[in-house]
Amino acid sequence: MFFWEVLRSGIMDLKKDWELPPEVAFVHQAHLNAFVPPASRDWSAYEWQRGDFIRHFAGCPWQEPHCLGLMRETVALMAQSKQ
Numbered sequence: 001m002f003f004w005e006v007l008r009s010g011i012m013d014l015k016k017d018w019e020l021p022p023e024v025a026f027v028h029q030a031h032l033n034a035f036v037p038p039a040s041r042d043w044s045a046y047e048w049q050r051g052d053f054i055r056h057f058a059g060c061p062w063q064e065p066h067c068l069g070l071m072r073e074t075v076a077l078m079a080q081s082k083q
Helices: 002-009 065-081
Strands: none
Touching: none
């Protein structure tokens, strides 16, 4: 979504002669950040799937049993992936 907002806003005029530094690239949110429910569903955001890079717990405090369960599940998945 951000990429299209940048293009629509005119921030990046693709007709001008310029380019991003080689170490900079636009990527989809899912490459770097994926949300857990309820945030993923409330915000219609990309929801984490096994194998994704980041599991973001925005709006999901550890004090809530559902969220704490997701956090513990994440720790277990990390431990499995290191074996």
